[in-house]
Amino acid sequence: MGKVRSVSLGFFGITTLLVMWQVMAVLNARSSPETARFVPGLGAIYASAVDMLTKVSFWEDLAYTNARVLGGFISAVILALPITLLLVHSRVLDLCLGPVFDFVRYIPVPALVPLSIIWVGIGETQKVTVLFIGTFFQLLVMATDAARRVPSYHLESALTLGLSRSDLVLSVTLPAAGPQIYDACRVCVGLTWSYVLVAELVASERGIGYGIIRAQRFLQTDQIIVSMIVLGLVGLAYDRLFVVARPIWFPWDEGK
Numbered sequence: 001m002g003k004v005r006s007v008s009l010g011f012f013g014i015t016t017l018l019v020m021w022q023v024m025a026v027l028n029a030r031s032s033p034e035t036a037r038f039v040p041g042l043g044a045i046y047a048s049a050v051d052m053l054t055k056v057s058f059w060e061d062l063a064y065t066n067a068r069v070l071g072g073f074i075s076a077v078i079l080a081l082p083i084t085l086l087l088v089h090s091r092v093l094d095l096c097l098g099p100v101f102d103f104v105r106y107i108p109v110p111a112l113v114p115l116s117i118i119w120v121g122i123g124e125t126q127k128v129t130v131l132f133i134g135t136f137f138q139l140l141v142m143a144t145d146a147a148r149r150v151p152s153y154h155l156e157s158a159l160t161l162g163l164s165r166s167d168l169v170l171s172v173t174l175p176a177a178g179p180q181i182y183d184a185c186r187v188c189v190g191l192t193w194s195y196v197l198v199a200e201l202v203a204s205e206r207g208i209g210y211g212i213i214r215a216q217r218f219l220q221t222d223q224i225i226v227s228m229i230v231l232g233l234v235g236l237a238y239d240r241l242f243v244v245a246r247p248i249w250f251p252w253d254e255g256k
Contacts, residue, residue: 018042021039021042022041022042024039025039025040025041025042026041029041037219037220037221037222038219038221039221040221040222040225044222045222045225045226047222048220048222048223048225048226049226049229052223052226052227053226058211060206061206061207061208061210061211062208062230062234064206064207064208065196065200065207065208065209065231066234068124068127068128068131068196068199068200068207069131069189069192069193069196071128071131071132072127072128072129072130072131072132072134072135072192072195072199073131073135073188073189073192075128075132075136076132076135076136076139076188076192077139077185079136080136080139080140080143081143081181083097083140084140084143084144084147084181085147085169085173085174087144088144088147088148088173089168089169089173101137101140101141102141104137105137105138105140105141109130109133109134109195109198110198110201112130112133113130113198113201113202116129116130116133117202122202122203126202126203127199127200127204127207128199130195130198130199131192131195131196131199134191134192134194134195134198134199135188135189135191135192135195138188138191139184139185139188142181142184142187142188143177143181143184143185146177146180146181146183146184147173147177147181149177149180150172150173150176150177151176175252178249178250178253179246179250179253182242182246182249182250185242186239186242186243189235189238189239189242190235190238190239193231193234193235193238196208196209196231197209197212197213200213201213208227208230208231211223211227212224212227212228215227
């Protein structure tokens, strides 16, 4: 019964949002016909969705965007996790690098776009680099915080049993902090998707973000909305995949 109620409430919320949007579109069209395209009705959005989703070029753009997101996110995970473990188990490294990482993560990602162009050009590497930067420092801080929450008595008990530093990382830190680090990755993949528009802003000819920017130039609000919905659905699919895979990766964690 609880699940049915949840689905019903979710359906009610979406329906209410659609009705409110349609009412707003109708009122806007009646009060100012020349700006009707700025708030398109559901019919115009649906027609645009059918047109866009039946074109091979749209799915190719989505594939480009998805590849860039995966490249940036996976690169961030591969680099952040080892550094996390080093910072947690090395006080010297933590004191030296911690302030640097804390500083850089507060620099807005769009401000780093010019540097990324100077360093790696305007090709695919630049776009992946922007997504990497936007994800890496946030993931590093979240993962490090998760690893630091491992109870000290677990580590001390392992050391008294004769475990080496490397065994301590593999046998204690990773199993204890792994579920929380995984949750941090789940949050950060959403951040990676949120930076797509920034990454595809410069010298792009393919990608959903590029399509949004191009539609904005021609005031094609309906196409912008369809692209946003598609990005939201793909991001939601990634999130659900993380949720489904969590008990498979961490069956020992009873907190979820």
